[in-house]
Amino acid sequence: MSAGILSLIVIGLGVLGYFLGRGRALSLATATGRKLHSLPGYYGQSVALFTAVPALLLMAAWLFLQPVLIDSRVNAMIPDSVIPEGGARSLVMADVRRIADGLDAMMADGGISENELDQMRADITNIRSRLANVGVALGSDVPVAVFDAAKEMRQSSKTGALAMTIAVLVLTLGAGGWTLMRINTDLRARNISENFVKALLIGASLVAILTTVGIVSSLLFETINFFKIYPAKDFFFSTVWNPQFRGGSDLGILPLLWGTFYVSLVALLVAVPVGLMIAIYLAEYASKHVRSVAKPAIEVLAGIPTIVYGLFALITVGPFLRDYIAEPLGLGSSSSSVLTAGLVMGIMLIPFVSSLSDDIINAVPQSMRDGSYGLGATQSETIKQVVLPAALPGVVGAVLLAASRAIGETMIVVMGAGAAAKLGLNPFEAMTTVTVKIVSQLTGDTEFASPETLVAFALGLTLFVFTLGLNILALYIVRKYREQYE
Amino acid sequence: MYDAPSLEKTVDQKSTKIAAKDVQVYYGNTHAIKDVNVDLLDKTVTAFIGPSGCGKSTFLRCLNRMNDTIDVCRVEGDILLDGEDIYDKRVDPVQLRAKVGMVFQKPNPFPKSIYDNVAYGPRIHGLARNKAELDEIVEKSLRRGAIWDEVKDRLDAPGTGLSGGQQQRLCIARAVATEPEVLLMDEPCSALDPIATAQVEELIDELREQYSVVIVTHSMQQAARVSQKTAFFHLGNLVEYGDTTQIFTNPVDPRTESYITGRIG
Ligand SMILES: Nc1ncnc2c1ncn2[C@@H]1O[C@H](COP(=O)(O)OP(=O)(O)O)[C@@H](O)[C@H]1O
Numbered sequence: 001m002s003a004g005i006l007s008l009i010v011i012g013l014g015v016l017g018y019f020l021g022r023g024r025a026l027s028l029a030t031a032t033g034r035k036l037h038s039l040p041g042y043y044g045q046s047v048a049l050f051t052a053v054p055a056l057l058l059m060a061a062w063l064f065l066q067p068v069l070i071d072s073r074v075n076a077m078i079p080d081s082v083i084p085e086g087g088a089r090s091l092v093m094a095d096v097r098r099i100a101d102g103l104d105a106m107m108a109d110g111g112i113s114e115n116e117l118d119q120m121r122a123d124i125t126n127i128r129s130r131l132a133n134v135g136v137a138l139g140s141d142v143p144v145a146v147f148d149a150a151k152e153m154r155q156s157s158k159t160g161a162l163a164m165t166i167a168v169l170v171l172t173l174g175a176g177g178w179t180l181m182r183i184n185t186d187l188r189a190r191n192i193s194e195n196f197v198k199a200l201l202i203g204a205s206l207v208a209i210l211t212t213v214g215i216v217s218s219l220l221f222e223t224i225n226f227f228k229i230y231p232a233k234d235f236f237f238s239t240v241w242n243p244q245f246r247g248g249s250d251l252g253i254l255p256l257l258w259g260t261f262y263v264s265l266v267a268l269l270v271a272v273p274v275g276l277m278i279a280i281y282l283a284e285y286a287s288k289h290v291r292s293v294a295k296p297a298i299e300v301l302a303g304i305p306t307i308v309y310g311l312f313a314l315i316t317v318g319p320f321l322r323d324y325i326a327e328p329l330g331l332g333s334s335s336s337s338v339l340t341a342g343l344v345m346g347i348m349l350i351p352f353v354s355s356l357s358d359d360i361i362n363a364v365p366q367s368m369r370d371g372s373y374g375l376g377a378t379q380s381e382t383i384k385q386v387v388l389p390a391a392l393p394g395v396v397g398a399v400l401l402a403a404s405r406a407i408g409e410t411m412i413v414v415m416g417a418g419a420a421a422k423l424g425l426n427p428f429e430a431m432t433t434v435t436v437k438i439v440s441q442l443t444g445d446t447e448f449a450s451p452e453t454l455v456a457f458a459l460g461l462t463l464f465v466f467t468l469g470l471n472i473l474a475l476y477i478v479r480k481y482r483e484q485y486e
Numbered sequence: 487m488y489d490a491p492s493l494e495k496t497v498d499q500k501s502t503k504i505a506a507k508d509v510q511v512y513y514g515n516t517h518a519i520k521d522v523n524v525d526l527l528d529k530t531v532t533a534f535i536g537p538s539g540c541g542k543s544t545f546l547r548c549l550n551r552m553n554d555t556i557d558v559c560r561v562e563g564d565i566l567l568d569g570e571d572i573y574d575k576r577v578d579p580v581q582l583r584a585k586v587g588m589v590f591q592k593p594n595p596f597p598k599s600i601y602d603n604v605a606y607g608p609r610i611h612g613l614a615r616n617k618a619e620l621d622e623i624v625e626k627s628l629r630r631g632a633i634w635d636e637v638k639d640r641l642d643a644p645g646t647g648l649s650g651g652q653q654q655r656l657c658i659a660r661a662v663a664t665e666p667e668v669l670l671m672d673e674p675c676s677a678l679d680p681i682a683t684a685q686v687e688e689l690i691d692e693l694r695e696q697y698s699v700v701i702v703t704h705s706m707q708q709a710a711r712v713s714q715k716t717a718f719f720h721l722g723n724l725v726e727y728g729d730t731t732q733i734f735t736n737p738v739d740p741r742t743e744s745y746i747t748g749r750i751g
């Protein structure tokens with residue numbers, strides 16, 4: 001039975017459980033003449049939740065774990081001898097998986113029966129051509145061990161799926177039935193179903209947290225590998241970034257951090273003032289009509305893919321800055337420059353800053369404004385001295401959010417600022433950022449285990465630490481401000 | 487309807503501070519204030535009473551043009567402050583509001599220190615030439631707001647950290663710091679406990695020596711305690727206006743009587 005059908009069955013049983021639970025509670029109440037502790041619906045809910053949720057969770061866990069376990073078992077069946085010269089074990093495993101799928105397809109075609117398959121031997125039957133008939137093309141003839149592994153994989157998957165179906169159904173009926181039996185007039189069904197929902201909510205937050213932990217630990221793992229083969233001191237303090245294909249690279253992060261910082265700074269210098277002014281205009285001065293047109297129009301900017309901004313930087317802004325500013329002033333002759341990327345990124349960030357700040361400014365209570373007007377303040381005095389200070393924590397949050405976006409942005413930098421890692425002050429020079437280098441190191445031709453590739457993880461982790469620090473700072477500022485003024 | 491000349495006799499020697507003539511207020515199509523004529527006296531506390539939604543706040547907000555901040559609101563008729571029409575084109579509403587201060591129903595201290603809250607108005611209007619003068623104004627206003635003793639040691643603490651009653655007195659201190667001639671108060675005690683209310687009422691009584699005070703209140707007792715004149719509003723009409731004692735002991739209009747005795751509202 002497929003997972004989809006099984007989950008439909010479980011959900012169906014859950015719905016059934018709802019009506020059974022509700023009915024049972026109602027009939028118990030009439031039979032004993034006592035008042036129910038909770039509304040009848042809560043009894044139904046409790047039964048439904050206990051019927052469906054644990055079973056669905058079990059199913060999810062099973063679907064996740066089963067392939068992992070089967071893979072490791074099948075993997076053990078493949079001797080090193082069948083792994084072709086210069087090939088990798090993972091490629092053979094991929095073949096095994098495809099053959100197993102192909103066998104399934106053959107069965108579905110009605111080409112062979114289960115028995116015939118058992119008899120089938122890789123050294124006798126022409127597996128390759130038969131598999132090709134069902135659309136599975138293999139590069140070479142199938143070695144015996146591989147074919148056996150594929151049969152084993154198929155077999156275990158089938159057994160596993162059956163076991164899962166049984167286990168899930170048993171759990172569904174068991175948990176549901178048990179809850180149904182527990183129903184009596186004093187059962188606090190309302191509290192039970194509320195606690196259950198609470199547990200679900202906690203579970204959902206755990207998913208987010210665990211994902212973060214997973215991401216960080218995978219980064220951390222590879223970063224440690226990197227530092228085993230490349231000195232940390234050189235990474236953090238060297239001012240040269242010069243990766244070589246054949247070893248002996250200089251992988252100093254400083255030029256990249258500087259580039260990231262410089263480009264983000266330019267972007268924020270554009271986005272924050274413009275965004276804030278837009279927000280103030282929209283929130284305080286614009287008429288309803290203007291607002292209803294202008295706000296969505298500005299938010300369209302947020303919907304443009306960054307690659308399009310990148311094109312804009314590459315073919316419009318870059319050449320313009322070069323031809324009209326950099327070259328006449330003798331500041332450089334490159335169309336890729338920090339300023340190009342920064343300006344375009346700033347434009348991209350405007351809607352983030354303006355939209356968030358606008359919401360925040362709107363959330364400042366009208367009573368604050370009234371208080372200020374009532375003292376004879378003008379509108380601009382009110383905005384400067386009352387509304388903006390009250391909105392400040394939120395605005396700081398918006399700015400830091402924009403900063404994280406700027407730091408993480410890649411496409412605009414590649415196309416606008418180039419890929420040359422440099423430590424320099426001239427904004428008309430090409431520079432590059434951490435994210436760009438992560439991409440170029442990972443997409444290079446070098447071996448995965450070389451420092452040139454692994455450095456990407458160290459760069460990623462550094463970036464992560466930076467943005468995390470930024471977020472913590474934002475939280476700290478906001479909280480400090482709240483304590484003071486709430 | 488109230489007849490103006492007969493009143494002049496009962497409260498003599500006090501001059502008219504604000505005169506309203508045939509005032510109409512509309513919110514879009516809603517006619518919220520209808521034909522209101524009233525003379526508010528100098529150095530007097532006037533109470534506006536009436537059931538919820540009868541237009542007390544609306545009329546109060548006309549007196550310092552706070553209604554200008556509401557898009558849909560339209561005011562007709564004349565309102566004269568010291569004989570000058572405040573709705574005249576030449577009058578800057580911002581200047582006017584410095585002269586006619588306002589205290590709101592909910593305490594609304596700014597997210598600033600206590601000192602900066604009080605100094606806000608004086609700074610905007612340039613009332614102090616230096617820090618020493620500003621300090622003086624702040625202290626004087628806080629004393630007048632009857633809150634100086636409670637906050638003198640923590641002028642740098644945020645005004646929002648005070649209790650509700652303290653916040654409201656801070657807002658009153660903030661309002662008097664701009665040296666207004668008229669002080670409008672819209673249910674200033676509705677968010678306060680009885681002790682804080684008593685303090686604010688005492689304060690209002692003191693303010694009367696210098697200002698003309700208009701207070702909207704839902705509490706009949708409060709109106710009786712703090713005011714010398716009372717205006718009763720009903721469904722946007724000014725039903726009756728007169729000496730507080732007369733309104734409460736011997737109302738002319740049957741609607742006033744039923745409101746005061748608790749039959750409407
Ligand atoms: N901002 C507004 N927009 C539209 N109608 C309003 C507004 N403020 C008040 N009103 C209406 O005007 C009438 C008088 O309101 P208000 O002056 O607040 O009464 P009160 O203060 O006496 O309780 C009410 O009917 C109310 O619905």
Ligand SMILES: [Mg+2]
Nearest residue numbers: 542543544672
């Ligand atoms: Mg009101």
